[in-house]
Amino acid sequence: MSLLQVRDLHTHFISRNLDNEIRIAKALNGVSFEVSRGEVLGLVGETGAGKSLTAYSVMDLLKPPAKVVGGTVEFDGRNLRDLEAEDMNKLRGSEIAMVVQNPRSSLDPLTRVGEQLIRVHTAHTDTSESAARARAIEKLGAVGIPAPEQRMRAWPHELSGGMAQRVLIAMALMNEPKLIIADEPTTGLDVTVQAQILDLLRELVVTHNVAAMVITHDLGIVAHYCNRMAVMFAGRIVETGDVETVFDNPSHPYTRTLIASTPERLKEGKQKVLGGGAPPNLYNLPPGCHYVERCRFADESCNKPLSLDQVGDGHFAMCTRLDAVREGWPS
């Protein structure tokens, strides 16, 4: 049984333009996935595909004009969409923790690091201040921060990007979460620091048996740190499966393009670049497959409603032209 099960999630941006017309941007269009304890799910896709929005929708952190308009989010046996705002608040930061892209901007600049860690814990539990302090020091040590006792007194601006990200991860761990959602956790960090942070994250998944969802556009991270991956395009998951299966045997033409565009594959020089093109207009999406305008294999069948169909063991893809793609793809 998965810890988090998201079914058919729809999120829209509803606004009025200067002409007073109501405009609906369909940003998420039926996103379904699950994450279990002890595994890392990688959510990949291009800018605007809805990766971060999926996380914010799950966490109920959307601000108007964005709104979840359909679907279920089941977490540990509860449907989060039925929860009261107060209960959802309790859940966030305790059972589900989030690690975001700009670590320094998510720390309160006027509060010492230790104080922020303690607050996260005491806000969600009845622990005493001193117990929370001991715990904070322990967690800072656990994320590899040297001299954690002294670091408790540090101000956020004294931390480097990598250190700030560690503090954020320590903060996420304060309440022993069951699920960690990491949104581009290493974007903007240097390669050598990125490796440190990702190693830490994976170690936590294994030792604490938590579930993790990593949102990234870097296929290198997915290849080496995730167990399963889900490829998003224009608000839908178009392909999902075990990382090795998807890399060995990409089925959806978008996934194929993505993997063929990695420097490693380009280096092999097997094929010319196939990808590119503008993302589809979210205000006016095609009726069937959203990839249809960029796809060389599209025909009439692509205008019918689609479903995520099984193409292998635990491997699903949303495409009606799989056979044509398999035959026609240059190898």
Place this chain on the structure above:
Amino acid sequence: MTEPLLRADKLTKHFVTPRTGQTVRAVNGVSFEMFAGQTVGMVGESGSGKSTVGRMVVRLLKPTQGSVTFRGRDIAPLRDRAVRALRSDLQMVFQDPWSALNPRMRVKRIIQEPLLLHSKLSDSERSDRVEEIARSVRLNTDLLTRFPGELSGGQLQRVCIARAIATSPGLIVLDEPTSSLDLSVRAGILDLLQELREETGAAMLFISHDLGTVRLVSDHILVLYLGHIVESGPMAKVFDEPAHPYTQTLLSAHLPADPRTQLHRHLLEGEIPSPIDMPPGCPFSTRCPLVRDECRTALPPMVDIGDGAQRAACIRIPEGSNQVPL
């Protein structure tokens, strides 16, 4: 031996921070050469000074010390007016195509601006040339009448490249030209650069922190750390047999986008020191797994490795104990 197109000699750039008055030693004596038609990849982490070097090469920044000899002339001491005349020959493409183009100018005006400033073409000749350039960067000519805000990231970067090649420059500096683009778009831009390089024969200085991309496009690699070149050499040699401990650990931290490649990693601890508090001696001495006492006192010189094409700055190289255990 042919004369290099560009020779940077002991390039140095120090900034003084406005409020605290501290000196930021961004670039500290960088020397390298570039030949016509060559693509040099410059890699380094943030704070390594790679963008500053790029900006000094095209004289957007004036070096604090050192010289930049371009086509036999030192351009470092030139005044603004003289630099402007050089612009048709020295170009640059910036990281973020969304902010690199004037949002109030139509694409056509953006691309023809360098022609307007540097050539005496008539209006109709210029229009023809703009369309020709647009085609050569595979930009749909319908887009010429649009504003930048109506274009996608990949299209915008093609416009930036079109603008850079409009006057057929001899040298183009590309500062992280693909890092802000999505993967599939990135591949198209890299492909285009490759093609333009063959067509135009321009030398390119390709600045990036992404090792995979640099490996794909470069003939020659420069590895920067804290404003010093720690290693330079032919692409294949540097990637296959990195000599400097920093290059070795940098390459080992790279994640190839293929789950089947085995990672052999030596993870560095800590982070790149601040260019305000430069360590004395070797810039890498604070994190180097092979550090010795001597490393902390004097700056190690660049030494030849093997055939002399590859060079690195590490005192362990002559005795052969420069391999970091992976």
Place this chain on the structure above:
Amino acid sequence: MADLALDGAPKERSTIEKVWGKVVGISRRSPTSIIGFVIILFFGFLALLAPLLMPYDPIAANPNLILSGPSAAHWFGTDGNGMDVFSRVIFGSRFAFGIAIPVVIIALSIGIPIGLYSGYKGGNIDEAIMRVVDAFRVFPSIILALAVVAAAGPSLLNVVLVIGILDAPIFVRVVRAEVLALRSSSFVESGLIVGNPTWRILFVHLLPNAIQGAMAQTAVRAAWAVRISATLAFLGIGIQPPTPEWGAMIRQGAEFMVNGQWWVGIFPGVALILMVLGFNMFGDGLQDLLDPKRRSGGK
């Protein structure tokens, strides 16, 4: 069936519908700006059609009808020279626009180039310019205006020039702030790299991107110009009676107020208040629509 546009498909809208939609859209965001716009439009009509609307010559004195109260013949009564107040109030709108518009143009044409240059160059030049701007700001502009106009002589031209120059620092600040924000975006650098000289960077590249904030300020500054020119006239410096300018009329009316002849001063006063209010309300909406900071943030 012709009407297939039922579910979400974009329906063709007629021009009237589009214009009306825009009006409704703007009024939803900023209803006061519409009211302000209507007020300015009203005064604009008065100023344009003044010769047709005025029942009497605004400076024709009628010694037989001095200080007569509002009546069917003279709706707003007559003043101390026996001139028709209604005609004078209408004609005064020409002075109001005739001062406000050139003042704003002068202030813009001084403020914008200095703001562009100051923000772009930075360093000591910027520092020096900003100190001068600050000096203008801390000194009460009305006193400065009084002194200069008194020294230069109270002609309409002098009043316009002085107020225009005094108002320029506002635009220097606004434009400079926008340029500072733009300097970090690399299109300036990419303008330099193709060899643009400084003047092209300033006027071709920066100006079109930095001018919105200044434009958003124009209506508010017009209100200020109308107010301060009236104040000068009221204080007896600047435009002199019997010129049908509202400030001068209010000054004249103030003397009669104590004797109960309220109409001489009240009507131009109401006109002045309405027009300043109109410009300010419109200006507020203009800022909401044009100023990128106010539009996006809204905090």
